[in-house]
Amino acid sequence: MSFYDEMWVNPGVTKPAVRSHYQAFESWLKEQAFQDITHKREEAELIFQQVGITFAVYGDQAGTERTIPFDIIPRIFPAAEWALLEEGLRQRVTALNMFLHDIYHEQNILRANRIPEDLVLANTQFRPEMVGVDVPHNIYAHIAGIDIVRAGSGEFYVLEDNLRVPSGVSYMLENRRMMMRLFPELFASNRITPIAHYPSLLLDALTSAEPGGVDDPTMVVLTPGMYNSAYFEHAFLAQQMGVELVEGSDLFVKDNYLYMRTTRGPQRVDVIYRRVDDDFLDPAVFREDSQLGVKGLMSVYRAGNVTLCNAIGTGIADDKSVYPYVPDMIQFYLGEKPLLKNVETFVCRRPEDLSYVLANLSNLVVKETHGAGGYGMLVGPYATKKELDTFSSLIKADPTRYIAQPTLALSTCPTFVEEGVAPRHIDLRPFVLTGSKRISMVQGGLTRVALKKGSLVVNSSQGGGTKDTWVVS
């Protein structure tokens, strides 16, 4: 299979041509001694350790924190290409928010038969508790992380929409800081669009989502606590925005308002950027055994006295079985042609798709509809006979739990690995912020890279790394 490479036009040939937006970087790279680069990489690793830019590994007995491998070759976009991508992302997120409002209210899209009714209403990600609830400013997905890949001859595809508690933005920001610290000369000679203002955009979007009638809303970031794998990010964002990082036990409900316990007595909370899943938010409504949430929160929410970002019930719009219908949503709500393509998807609940999937398993990537983090997935071409058989029976047992997609020829980007510089597959997660006044985003995102040769799995929990993402003008 041949792949689109971000840096080289024909990576296979002896004298490949470098793409124009990579030219400045490439001539800089040529002048660097391999040893110096190796040294800088070690320095980066040390700094990440020292600064504590780490993630916790679940199931690791020692409770150790690891750093995510950081690659120093950036992934670069020309400004014009980025502008197209950004336009497509705004369109997509707008439609997704409209969809969420619709299915928890009129359900027009279901009545128009554009999406099968039971696909939505019988889905475990659909929250009946949210039906008829008016959320402030009708925004559901305040923060969306949309995974984008490039395939074939370089066209963009949306791989999945993350609308629950998408993470990774702290790495986007820290990777940039690291690059600026290690290679300041690169930033002097390239016109790289800054991204450091992301936390102010986030704060702006979140405060604008206040529940109504609050002049100076109090914002908090709700974390499951320091043993959560993304704790670094929670603390980082709270710090960058200058708001409190709270745990469920810091909050309580009184007279249908939400408060936090402070050294000076209770203080009202108006907006929660929550990094806790729906299921754990309120033990009175969802999981009773949850220690992470706040008893009575849902009732405060229903009364319109607090904003949850993202809203409860957004999971229905990022469910992988709903994903194939996003282009239809864009048509239905906006009357526009989708600017970003979906990856062709076989929905195993459809009998004809099911039989195709079972017959072509070794050519497909199979994913659990509610899965995340690269768990519970099968990459057909790299799977053993035994793995294929296991998945085959899993799918037959409960087809609704699975979707399948063709293995894409994901684009590659030159990456420093053991043997030197070699092409590795990448994806991209830009973050789209929706406030009551505007949709905003920085020009950049988190580029993840599969460090193993040939691997298409970029998740950090599966040994993936990250790169700085540049938009150059």
Next chain:
Amino acid sequence: MLSRTADHFFWMARYAERAENTARMLEVSYQTALLNTIDQYVEGNWRGVLEISELSDQYFATFARASATDVIDFMVQDPDNPSSMLSCIRAARENARAVRGVLPTEVWETLNGTWLDMNKMLKGRVLQKDPVRLFDWIKLRSHLLRGVQVGTMLRDEAYHFTRLGTFLERADNTARILDVKFQRGTPHDSAGSQVDVSAEFYYWASLLRSLSGFEIYRRLYRDAISSRAVVELLVLREDMPRSLTSCTGNVAKMVASLHDSSSHTTVKMAGRLYADLKYGSVSEIFATGLHGYLETYLSRVNELGERISRDFLVPFK
């Protein structure tokens, strides 16, 4: 500020201070042991270290004797000993990590760096090769941490809770060290032999050194070391940074600056404890008996700590 956040600041400082005090105590005991040939005294010296920290029971559940190697190992790197230096640094770092969003980056990095480097040093067997180097290093990191806190933190509640934790822990530690050292007495007391001037000197010198008071003592008293003067310096002198009066005075000041409508009693309690020291005298202390005096002091500090937790922080469970 969140009560839980204040609690983390308070305990971050307490644990870091505790690690430093353990290093001080171990260093002095180690140096003293090198100078002593009387086995009984050396063993007693190491038992003293365990008593100060109220860890005798836990230690003797595993070990039969208080040997230098075993006690040092237990007090430095035993992960099951919650008061070992390693456990204290870990706990200080965990508390810092829990509030890293509101902690100045420099403070977090100092603690995180200490944790990472300490593990590296222990792996490199520094403790076996040169324990004093490790003790000195921990003291240095603790000084650095305090310096970074004073140098970077906004003078808000977080700062006051951090300082409160430092001084409360230090007050407690100084009182314990004094109590055990005085009770145990000099080697000739226990051995019943004749007064040995040089043993006497090393005994007091080690006590003073463990509290950074030796050079100060020389400057202030220029005299042979006497127990009266030592007690005056370490209990009553306000200008001596690790004395009980100095620590208690700072505790009272911090509590007063944090006070709100619900904490009158706590403010009063801290102020009274400070006044008793400020206006106390050596004769009074010796009339009560130093051990009794320190015992009362320790229980008042403990009560104050509990009240602070109840008023401002996350109450003891």
